[in-house]
Amino acid sequence: MTAPGLRPAVSLDGLQQRWQRLAARERAMLLLMAAAIVAAALWLGWLQPLLKQRSHWQVELPRLRAQSAALAPLLRAREQQRQAHGQRPTLDGLRQQITAAGLAGSLQIEMRDGRWHLQVRSVPADALWNWLLPLLADPAIELQQLQLQRTGDANMPAARISGNIVMAANGGTHP
Template sequence: MLQRWRGLAARERGMLLLMFLAIVGAGLWVGWWEPLQKQRTHWQGELPRLRAQQQELQGLLSTAQRQQQAAELDTAALRTQLQASGLNRYITLDDAHGRWQLAVRDAPADALWNWLLPVLADPAAPLQELKLERTGDPNMAVARVSGTIVMGQGNGGGGTQ
């Protein structure tokens, strides 16, 4: 191969080198430069869309965090809920040792359950103990209950008894 190369005229060697450089250049263009340009063009179109999505998601996240902070259950909110449902006459709330103890005395069962079920669905108030029994005349149309309800505050655990 080397003898053949030396046997070529200078002009032929120059043309072969030029052709070789053109082929290498075209190969680099097609195999490296053009894909880079396509990728650059693609990301120039995608980045504004992704930035807009990021801003929208940040807005949603901050809204969700504000709602979560506003929805946290505390003793004052629990008392307000009891008063709004008309159960504050029947339930005494004691806030001690990181939990709420509610003493129920002769409360209407339907009103108590209508208030209690949504409250217990909130993970901020896990049920730890529930002891209720029917009180009053068994022939009454509206059942009345008495007993105790113990709920944890925050992420406290505990099962139901």
């Protein structure tokens, strides 16, 4: 029994009959409308999100590449430190590092009492710290004494440092 005003469910045969009764122009319009609905659904559900994602990555990739390029030297230095970590520090190795840092004229190192004694004479502060801090980050080297003071004119834009540093290799000393 059907409620007044409601039509009974349409069967597949009934739909085919209605389709056949439509004029060719009406069928073409319905097919075109169905194709437009499918195209709009594909656009909204598939293509538009892909295009948004592509635009996002076009902006993001150059930034990520720049970060990668900036971090590459740090990663190489860290890898070299890992490889050198297996090697124990030596007096000759420290001398090579001092020379490579351009501090050979103002930083003298010698072995006394099984420890490395460094004498610092008027070294630019930034150059000294750029060499010393990564060195002290090596767990194989122990800082035992640090006596530094600023030298030269206090109004100088770049500070210069003089003093003494005493270090030793953990787990024994190496000449």
